[in-house]
Amino acid sequence: MNLLLHICCAPCIAAPLAELRRGGADVTGFFHNPNIHPLLEFRKRLRAVEVLAEQEKLGLIGRPEYGLHEFLRETAGHERDPEGGARCAICYRMRINATAALARRERFDAFTTSMLFSRHQNHELISSMAREAAAREGVAFHYADLRDMVEASMEIARKRSLYRQQYCGCIFSEYERYEGRREEDKKGRRERATTGERKNEGGEEGERGTRDKDSGAETMRS
Numbered sequence: 001m002n003l004l005l006h007i008c009c010a011p012c013i014a015a016p017l018a019e020l021r022r023g024g025a026d027v028t029g030f031f032h033n034p035n036i037h038p039l040l041e042f043r044k045r046l047r048a049v050e051v052l053a054e055q056e057k058l059g060l061i062g063r064p065e066y067g068l069h070e071f072l073r074e075t076a077g078h079e080r081d082p083e084g085g086a087r088c089a090i091c092y093r094m095r096i097n098a099t100a101a102l103a104r105r106e107r108f109d110a111f112t113t114s115m116l117f118s119r120h121q122n123h124e125l126i127s128s129m130a131r132e133a134a135a136r137e138g139v140a141f142h143y144a145d146l147r148d149m150v151e152a153s154m155e156i157a158r159k160r161s162l163y164r165q166q167y168c169g170c171i172f173s174e175y176e177r178y179e180g181r182r183e184e185d186k187k188g189r190r191e192r193a194t195t196g197e198r199k200n201e202g203g204e205e206g207e208r209g210t211r212d213k214d215s216g217a218e219t220m221r222s
């Protein structure tokens with residue numbers, strides 16, 4: 001089966017790629033993500049995909065373009081939607097539709113998307129949108145639930161020093177990630193100040209807990 005794999009980021013396909021191949025798929029990658037901002041972040045994620053593709057001898061199709069304007073046009077009015085809301089549905093659809101259309105044009109047997117391999121995304125919604133796009137374009141959708149490979153993928157990404165992003169992708173998710181973090185930090189400082197006062201009264205518990213929470217644990221978002 002000639003399979004067109006939409007790739008959202010390198011860590012999401014690091015382990016699933018081998019699994020798809022084991023299942024008999026001849027995989028070609030497609031990096032189409034108008035939702036990734038700003039430009040330098042887009043380039044970092046694209047570069048990681050190119051590096052992994054080279055290591056895995058994975059062919060890539062299409063010319064990846066930075067899609068800020070297209071994305072903002074499509075999601076206008078949804079700037080303040082929380083993650084998982086209507087903006088994300090538009091974002092999924094943009095990427096799925098482009099993948100299904102390309103699969104039809106280039107005569108692939110089927111298409112799928114690495115968004116299905118993420119535990120952070122709405123798996124059911126992505127599947128149903130992909131099925132709709134498949135019916136519309138007259139090309140098969142290859143469903144694969146490889147969310148149980150997240151840890152294996154992260155391990156590969158870590159070992160190969162592949163870039164691992166810290167937020168979902170759009171400028172709104174970046175804002176939520178870091179502004180949220182700033183608010184958390186502020187709250188943490190306030191709590192530490194209060195706990196410190198208590199500690200001076202004879203306790204140490206709260207200080208250590210907060211410090212651990214703020215210690216910059218390694219995370220990856222997609």
Ligand code: SF4
Nearest residue numbers: 088091168169170173
């Ligand atoms: S939060 Fe993620 S899925 Fe939602 S719109 Fe932004 S990039 Fe897309």
